[in-house]
Amino acid sequence: xxxxxxxxxxxxxxxxxxxxxxxxxxxxxxxxxxxxxxxxxxxxxxxxxxxxxxxxxxxxxxxxxxxxxxxxxxxxxxxxxxxxxxxxxxxxxxxxxxxxxxxxxxxxxxxxxxxxxxxxxxxxxxxxxxxxxxxxxxxxxxxxxxxxxxxxxxxxxxxxxxxxxxxxxxxxxxxxxxxxxxxxxxxxxxxxxxxxxxxxxxxxxxxxxxxxxxxxxxxxxxxxxxxxxxxxxxxxxxxxxxxxxxxxxxxxxxxxxxxxxxxxxxxxxxxxxxxxxxxxxxxxxxxxxxxxxxxxxxxxxxxxxxxxxxxxxxxxxxxxxxxxxxxxxxxxxxxxxxxxxxxxxxxxxxxxxxxxxxxxxxxxxxxx
Amino acid sequence: xxxxxxxxxxxxxxxxxxxxxxxxxxxxxxxxxxxxxxxxxxxxxxxxxxxxxxxxxxxxxxxxxxxxxxxxxxxxxxxxxxxxxxxxxxxxxxxxxxxxxxxxxxxxxxxxxxxxxxxxxxxxxxxxxxxxxxxxxxxxxxxxxxxxxxxxxxxxxxxxxxxxxxxxxxxxxxxxxxxxxxxxxxxxxxxxxxxxxxxxxxxxxxxxxxxxxxxxxxxxxxxxxxxxxxxxxxxxxxxxxxx
Numbered sequence: 351x352x353x354x355x356x357x358x359x360x361x362x363x364x365x366x367x368x369x370x371x372x373x374x375x376x377x378x379x380x381x382x383x384x385x386x387x388x389x390x391x392x393x394x395x396x397x398x399x400x401x402x403x404x405x406x407x408x409x410x411x412x413x414x415x416x417x418x419x420x421x422x423x424x425x426x427x428x429x430x431x432x433x434x435x436x437x438x439x440x441x442x443x444x445x446x447x448x449x450x451x452x453x454x455x456x457x458x459x460x461x462x463x464x465x466x467x468x469x470x471x472x473x474x475x476x477x478x479x480x481x482x483x484x485x486x487x488x489x490x491x492x493x494x495x496x497x498x499x500x501x502x503x504x505x506x507x508x509x510x511x512x513x514x515x516x517x518x519x520x521x522x523x524x525x526x527x528x529x530x531x532x533x534x535x536x537x538x539x540x541x542x543x544x545x546x547x548x549x550x551x552x553x554x555x556x557x558x559x560x561x562x563x564x565x566x567x568x569x570x571x572x573x574x575x576x577x578x579x580x581x582x583x584x585x586x587x588x589x590x591x592x593x594x595x596x597x598x599x600x601x602x603x604x605x606x607x608x609x610x611x612x613x614x615x616x617x618x619x620x621x622x623x624x625x626x627x628x629x630x631x632x633x634x635x636x637x638x639x640x641x642x643x644x645x646x647x648x649x650x651x652x653x654x655x656x657x658x659x660x661x662x663x664x665x666x667x668x669x670x671x672x673x674x675x676x677x678x679x680x681x682x683x684x685x686x687x688x689x690x691x692x693x694x695x696x697x698x699x700x701x702x703x704x705x706x707x708x709x710x711x712x713x714x715x716x717x718x
Numbered sequence: 719x720x721x722x723x724x725x726x727x728x729x730x731x732x733x734x735x736x737x738x739x740x741x742x743x744x745x746x747x748x749x750x751x752x753x754x755x756x757x758x759x760x761x762x763x764x765x766x767x768x769x770x771x772x773x774x775x776x777x778x779x780x781x782x783x784x785x786x787x788x789x790x791x792x793x794x795x796x797x798x799x800x801x802x803x804x805x806x807x808x809x810x811x812x813x814x815x816x817x818x819x820x821x822x823x824x825x826x827x828x829x830x831x832x833x834x835x836x837x838x839x840x841x842x843x844x845x846x847x848x849x850x851x852x853x854x855x856x857x858x859x860x861x862x863x864x865x866x867x868x869x870x871x872x873x874x875x876x877x878x879x880x881x882x883x884x885x886x887x888x889x890x891x892x893x894x895x896x897x898x899x900x901x902x903x904x905x906x907x908x909x910x911x912x913x914x915x916x917x918x919x920x921x922x923x924x925x926x927x928x929x930x931x932x933x934x935x936x937x938x939x940x941x942x943x944x945x946x947x948x949x950x951x952x953x954x955x956x957x958x959x960x961x
Contacts (some may be wrong), residue, residue, distance in 0.1 A: 553809065555773060556869075559799070606904065
């Protein structure tokens, strides 16, 4: 045990003295989550719009009021005629113009139908689409309100609610994804590099010629990295929680358990890489190209798996991170317990077991 | 095997696939001896040494180190030996003191003994002002001397040195050998591989390896007499050519 502690202490020196790597390891997650949280978002707030109200009756005023009270839109100006539309668009100040026809209210009451024109600046098609969807759903709501009290015919109004992430915040998805990527980075990449470094320096031979058993060496080497991985995950969770309100609805203990399981998988992947790679550079390339890139692309972190071609969907099943992201999302956002995620947990446990066995065998083969 | 024999091997062989790296070597080393393991690059010196250190399993033959079987008791052997690799094996981002602490630590020395060793070593190597400096700040010669001292920090019975003097100047090499003599005087058996033939003169006995086999073994005087030459260099050339 004393030997083990001496070893871990040495490993901690290595890690803490490498200031640049520490900066990257701690700075990157923080920068990423802030970026993902603030900058990259599908949601639009306070879009500037202009309104051309030709009716100026109480119905059009009511609808205008309703539109502006949602927070999605901000009134830039009231236009007086369609001629002003072009120039206002060109000034680049507004994203959308809403035009009420003359006799808007009258049409509604007499003909039970009225026209509302929406013109959007589609030079950014995504934004235009999103804004139009907002208006449509607001108008639909408005009509339902108007119809209250009438029993004219049967109609089905779909009422849509987004559960577990009501405001469709992108950061809700990025927090579980980011934790996954960081765990891979810290555990797989860092351990593979630190193990190959010992090989490159020739110290591995000296260690193996010492009374330390290979398994002790490996455990002592990866232990600080497990701790580091947990620490950084906690930082991401806390940032997500306090800055962006990403909830942790399920049990934290279960989340940590799953974290540990996943870390075991990625650690053994790192050890596996170190048995193959001869230099630190090779280990780095292998971790980035062989682990990190497929994980980012195929785990569902950035690109939805459902939209992939069948063959890629099939391949995504062998990416442990895919299952881990599902678990983390379910626990954090839905509050799922083990009874909901046992299947994914079992899959990851299988990966962990398989890779641990494989890496131990590989490591021993190298000795023999 | 008498009581004074600390390393012995009989027909020890190591094959990698169809390639025979070490071919039927048999020899004995006595306690306190400085035994030189000579040969060209790729002659099988390092492979043979790794088998004695428990880093490689032999293919056939027998071998004993410090009285323990190299097949079954490598864990016990590892307690009794020190090992210094070709690359000095110190951690550059750790200080002198921390390196000593670490290596003494993994051999299970207690804190008091580690502290005493630190004092002793820094005193002996005159590293006082460097003790809290990183290894990367040390000149090569000192790194090497420290690496040797660290390899014997746990007072092993035998120390294996794998080409320890690569890349240093003759003066430093001489100082390094003074350290080796000091350890040998204290009863440590030194098993050293080298391809510097002049270093062979420093050894009590040497074995000359050519293509995995031991072609000659004995004291340098004996070998020079046997082949009727003046230096070990010539002995080496004769043996390597004869083959």
